[in-house]
Amino acid sequence: MPGQSKRFVIIGGGPGGTTCATYAARLGAQVVLIERDIVGGAAHLLDCIPSKAMIATGGMMSNMKRASEMGLAAVDSRLDFDALKNRIIDIEQRLESSVSSQLSSQGVRLVEGTGELTGPNSVRATTPDGTVIDFEADVIVLSTGSRPRIPDWAPIDGVRVLTTRHAYPPPELPDHLIVVGSGVTGVEFVHMFSSFGSDVTLIVSRQHVLPAKDPEVAAALEDTFVDRGVRLLKGARAEAISVDGQKVIVSCDDGRTVEGSHVLLAIGSVPNSDSLNLEAAGVESEWGYVKVDHNCLSNMPGIYACGDVSGKLPLSSVASTQGRKIAEHAMGLHQGPHRHLDYDKAASAIFTEPEIADVGLAEADAFAEGRKIRVTKVPFSVSAKALINNDPRGFVKIVSDPLTGVVLGGSIVGRHAAELISVLALAVTAGLTVTDLVESLFVHPALAEVLAEAAE
Numbered sequence: 001m002p003g004q005s006k007r008f009v010i011i012g013g014g015p016g017g018t019t020c021a022t023y024a025a026r027l028g029a030q031v032v033l034i035e036r037d038i039v040g041g042a043a044h045l046l047d048c049i050p051s052k053a054m055i056a057t058g059g060m061m062s063n064m065k066r067a068s069e070m071g072l073a074a075v076d077s078r079l080d081f082d083a084l085k086n087r088i089i090d091i092e093q094r095l096e097s098s099v100s101s102q103l104s105s106q107g108v109r110l111v112e113g114t115g116e117l118t119g120p121n122s123v124r125a126t127t128p129d130g131t132v133i134d135f136e137a138d139v140i141v142l143s144t145g146s147r148p149r150i151p152d153w154a155p156i157d158g159v160r161v162l163t164t165r166h167a168y169p170p171p172e173l174p175d176h177l178i179v180v181g182s183g184v185t186g187v188e189f190v191h192m193f194s195s196f197g198s199d200v201t202l203i204v205s206r207q208h209v210l211p212a213k214d215p216e217v218a219a220a221l222e223d224t225f226v227d228r229g230v231r232l233l234k235g236a237r238a239e240a241i242s243v244d245g246q247k248v249i250v251s252c253d254d255g256r257t258v259e260g261s262h263v264l265l266a267i268g269s270v271p272n273s274d275s276l277n278l279e280a281a282g283v284e285s286e287w288g289y290v291k292v293d294h295n296c297l298s299n300m301p302g303i304y305a306c307g308d309v310s311g312k313l314p315l316s317s318v319a320s321t322q323g324r325k326i327a328e329h330a331m332g333l334h335q336g337p338h339r340h341l342d343y344d345k346a347a348s349a350i351f352t353e354p355e356i357a358d359v360g361l362a363e364a365d366a367f368a369e370g371r372k373i374r375v376t377k378v379p380f381s382v383s384a385k386a387l388i389n390n391d392p393r394g395f396v397k398i399v400s401d402p403l404t405g406v407v408l409g410g411s412i413v414g415r416h417a418a419e420l421i422s423v424l425a426l427a428v429t430a431g432l433t434v435t436d437l438v439e440s441l442f443v444h445p446a447l448a449e450v451l452a453e454a455a456e
């Protein structure tokens with residue numbers, strides 16, 4: 001096998017780094033993985049997994065509140081905050097142990113410490129007790145992730161003024177949470193804490209939440225927020241936060257102020273590259289993101305980057321796919337023409353209620369580009385399964401090529417949207433047509449039947 005004895009040193013053990021480590025080891029490389037915190041990365045400990053665990057608990061609470069509509073007697077749906085904390089810790093521990101055993105079964109050497117480059121082929125790890133270990137490498141992978149962006153006007157204290165890193169779970173359940181930032185992360189927090197019964201105000205800098213998403217999808221989410229009593233402060237940018245005892249006050253650039261018990265900032269992230277000593281190896285970066293090509297290779301031979309630090313799509317799924325592609329490329333597979341990662345075809349989801357998911361070309365983008373498309377939309381209210389689930393909210397929208405019928409993209413709003421979008425993601429990636437979807441024999445009764453109807 002080509003490249004059998006290559007030495008990989010990977011800095012950062014999130015989904016990008018651990019997937020790369022596992023694949024490279026499977027392909028015969030000697031792999032060292034340096035991680036300063038826990039394997040599984042921020043994704044498992046601080047971001048993706050704990051947020052979804054809390055959202056799942058909130059979802060269960062909303063379902064229980066509607067139990068009588070399903071023919072059940074009223075159920076007690078109060079939150080047990082300590083039980084919730086234990087549930088999150090339990091999930092994290094199980095995932096960490098599963099990733100660790102996968103790495104060790106592949107013979108990956110795990111080094112606990114902070115990694116940095118010392119040259120184009122060398123990496124140093126400094127362990128928590130100050131021991132320094134130097135490694136020579138044929139392949140270096142930078143997968144150090146990102147952290148929340150903190151503007152200088154935000155006095156983050158982890159008690160009343162929080163970033164996403166303090167919220168899983170927060171020190172206490174907020175009476176009134178002010179969320180600053182109405183992108184994917186911000187709206188998930190609004191959803192989560194409003195399900196738990198907190199009052200929530202969302203500061204929206206534009207006129208709509210989710211500015212990067214299909215406006216129809218964003219409008220559907222706003223309606224749900226309004227129904228839940230969430231207060232939307234639109235067209236306002238937070239520019240100062242003060243804490244006064246049990247109160248926080250957020251001041252906006254248009255003179256409005258909001259008072260609450262806690263404030264949470266969800267206004268983007270910055271890459272963890274500042275301590276990597278990129279200059280020692282001559283690695284180029286832009287705004288701290290390592291510049292990479294379609295193979296995730298930096299400007300330096302043998303030095304790759306994946307995940308959030310590579311500045312592509314900040315998704316766990318993208319990080320791990322990049323990690324696999326790096327292992328394959330560096331080990332000599334796919335040197336000829338092969339399918340590069342197409343970030344435009346990555347499916348993504350927002351775990352609100354209703355769930356929102358999309359993939360590929362959005363209707364609004366197609367119109368903006370003046371591209372001819374066919375758009376079909378079917379509401380879940382026509383679905384027997386949605387009625388059985390007592391949740392007929394939302395719709396499926398499919399964007400296809402009017403001449404060939406090839407599926408170009410789609411959006412789903414509704415229960416299990418994050419699962420259902422996989423069908424459209426497969427169609428978009430494989431170049432399937434709407435006829436392929438219509439002729440697939442889906443299960444009945446199932447929500448997926450609405451996909452076939454929307455494809456008709």
Ligand SMILES: Cc1cc2nc3c(=O)[nH]c(=O)nc-3n(C[C@H](O)[C@H](O)[C@H](O)COP(=O)(O)OP(=O)(O)OC[C@H]3O[C@@H](n4cnc5c(N)ncnc54)[C@H](O)[C@@H]3O)c2cc1C
Nearest residue numbers: 012014015016036041042043047115145307308314315316
């Ligand atoms: C609130 C929130 C919710 C999210 N939800 C989702 C979701 O539902 N689905 C999804 O796909 N994505 C989600 N994401 C995005 C996802 O978490 C990230 O895209 C993903 O974690 C990126 O993986 P990564 O491998 O780049 O890095 P990370 O998961 O950030 O891991 C990087 C690792 O590198 C380590 N590290 C950093 N510097 C060093 C160093 N110098 N030496 C040694 N180790 C180092 C860190 O300790 C960390 O363990 C969410 C993000 C946030 C903020």
